[in-house]
Amino acid sequence: MTDPETTTALDGCSVVTMDAQRREHSTGHVVITGNRITQVGAGRAPEGLPDARYVDASGCLATPGLINTHHHLYQWVTRGMAADDTLFGWLTTLYPVWAGIDADIVETAATGSLTWLARTGCTTTTDHHYVFPQTGGDVFAAEVEAAARVGLRFHPCRGSMDLGRSRGGLPPDNIVEDRDAVLTATQAAIDRHHDPAPDSMLRVAVAPCSPFSVTGDLLVEAAELARHNGVLMHTHLAETTDEDTFCREHFGCTPVEYVDRLGWLGDDVWLAHGIHLDDSAVRRLGDTRTGVAHCPTSNARLGAGICRSRDLRDAGARVGLGVDGAASNESNSLWEEIHHAVLFARARGGPGALSVRDALEMATIGGAEVLGRQGEIGSLEPGKLADVALWRLDGLGHVDIVDPVAALALGAQPPLELLLVNGRAVVERNRVTTVDEAEVARRVATASTKLLSRAGVNR
Ligand code: ZN
Numbered sequence: 001m002t003d004p005e006t007t008t009a010l011d012g013c014s015v016v017t018m019d020a021q022r023r024e025h026s027t028g029h030v031v032i033t034g035n036r037i038t039q040v041g042a043g044r045a046p047e048g049l050p051d052a053r054y055v056d057a058s059g060c061l062a063t064p065g066l067i068n069t070h071h072h073l074y075q076w077v078t079r080g081m082a083a084d085d086t087l088f089g090w091l092t093t094l095y096p097v098w099a100g101i102d103a104d105i106v107e108t109a110a111t112g113s114l115t116w117l118a119r120t121g122c123t124t125t126t127d128h129h130y131v132f133p134q135t136g137g138d139v140f141a142a143e144v145e146a147a148a149r150v151g152l153r154f155h156p157c158r159g160s161m162d163l164g165r166s167r168g169g170l171p172p173d174n175i176v177e178d179r180d181a182v183l184t185a186t187q188a189a190i191d192r193h194h195d196p197a198p199d200s201m202l203r204v205a206v207a208p209c210s211p212f213s214v215t216g217d218l219l220v221e222a223a224e225l226a227r228h229n230g231v232l233m234h235t236h237l238a239e240t241t242d243e244d245t246f247c248r249e250h251f252g253c254t255p256v257e258y259v260d261r262l263g264w265l266g267d268d269v270w271l272a273h274g275i276h277l278d279d280s281a282v283r284r285l286g287d288t289r290t291g292v293a294h295c296p297t298s299n300a301r302l303g304a305g306i307c308r309s310r311d312l313r314d315a316g317a318r319v320g321l322g323v324d325g326a327a328s329n330e331s332n333s334l335w336e337e338i339h340h341a342v343l344f345a346r347a348r349g350g351p352g353a354l355s356v357r358d359a360l361e362m363a364t365i366g367g368a369e370v371l372g373r374q375g376e377i378g379s380l381e382p383g384k385l386a387d388v389a390l391w392r393l394d395g396l397g398h399v400d401i402v403d404p405v406a407a408l409a410l411g412a413q414p415p416l417e418l419l420l421v422n423g424r425a426v427v428e429r430n431r432v433t434t435v436d437e438a439e440v441a442r443r444v445a446t447a448s449t450k451l452l453s454r455a456g457v458n459r
Contacts, residue, residue: 065123
């Protein structure tokens with residue numbers, strides 16, 4: 001745990017604050033006491049701070065810790081499958097494998113995924129877990145345990161599916177739940193795990209999976225439950241043309257019109273993907289201040305398309321970045337989402353489509369806004385929680401790039417000199433300090449083999 005008396009001064013680094021004025025310091029400092037940032041400014045850190053550990057951060061860039069707004073941690077043990085398929089083909093291959101998960105496998109997969117996320121600068125992550133086999137034990141508690149061990153700030157979403165194939169949905173019947181069971185378990189997850197405190201390390205959201213795996217009744221009742229408890233709501237939407245076709249055939253409208261009807265837009269909702277949106281849908285998401293988790297790597301891996309991130313931001317929607325599941329984004333890197341957000345936006349919309357600073361903004365304060373935590377995380381300011389990434393930019397990969405934000409967004413991933421979460425060092429000199437990475441790798445290999453053999457998959 002963080003010692004409330006400990007002070008750390010990051011001294012002599014470039015600082016990109018992402019505060020309201022978007023202040024940057026070419027040589028600056030960040031001072032942390034306990035789990036809070038106490039000073040940020042230009043020039044060297046004040047001398048003689050009592051009991052302070054001074055870190056020579058010259059050659060480095062300090063940014064807010066990155067915030068991952070969409071993920072599926074359990075998929076870490078099923079990566080690389082259906083490598084050349086569409087979303088619906090990929091899901092159809094993987095659903096039967098995922099039917100075999102249990103709490104042990106999920107704890108191992110989540111530990112692997114969270115450990116790698118930390119290596120890529122992530123300090124806060126969501127998770128959207130929607131597969132709950134009847135004999136699998138408490139898989140939700142298993143991922144909560146993994147996040148506590150690795151040390152990331154965690155926003156797990158209690159997902160669900162209740163529309164099996166026999167009723168017109170995409171998932172096989174054996175991995176969907178009964179609606180009442182979903183609602184009971186979701187309330188229990190909130191009661192047991194959700195912490196609304198201002199420096200919370202864990203907040204739960206309510207997250208039926210998608211229009212093609214969930215009934216409208218569940219979407220409506222889940223929204224009532226979430227709003228009654230004062231927690232956020234999350235789902236997948238407008239990811240593929242197949243989903244658009246599904247909604248038009250089953251509901252006679254677009255995906256956005258469908259969820260709008262069911263009360264699923266607003267400043268307490270965020271949607272994963274938001275790719276296939278017409279102009280009226282973009283305006284509606286902006287007018288309702290709905291959040292969008294832009295997941296460029298997964299969307300490209302599945303050939304789903306490219307989110308209109310610039311148009312959504314201009315319309316007033318809150319936009320963050322997301323890795324999405326490890327099985328549709330095998331690199332599982334939040335840093336890479338910054339890189340790809342810039343490149344893909346420009347490939348689609350020309351050189352002015354997205355700046356390097358816009359992309360870093362989406363990964364930091366933008367993600368904080370999506371999770372309703374812009375008052376606590378997402379920028380480097382006195383009073384905010386001490387979630388800080390310190391990137392080393394004086395090595396061969398970046399040393400000649402004058403603009404540190406361009407170096408971060410356009411170059412290779414820089415070594416991570418230090419990653420603080422709630423004031424605690426989770427990464428030091430590019431190594432995770434909280435778990436043994438080699439041991440985690442061995443456990444992941446064993447869990448993956450066990451799960452695939454349960455499903456009868458040879459490899
Ligand atoms: Zn997803």
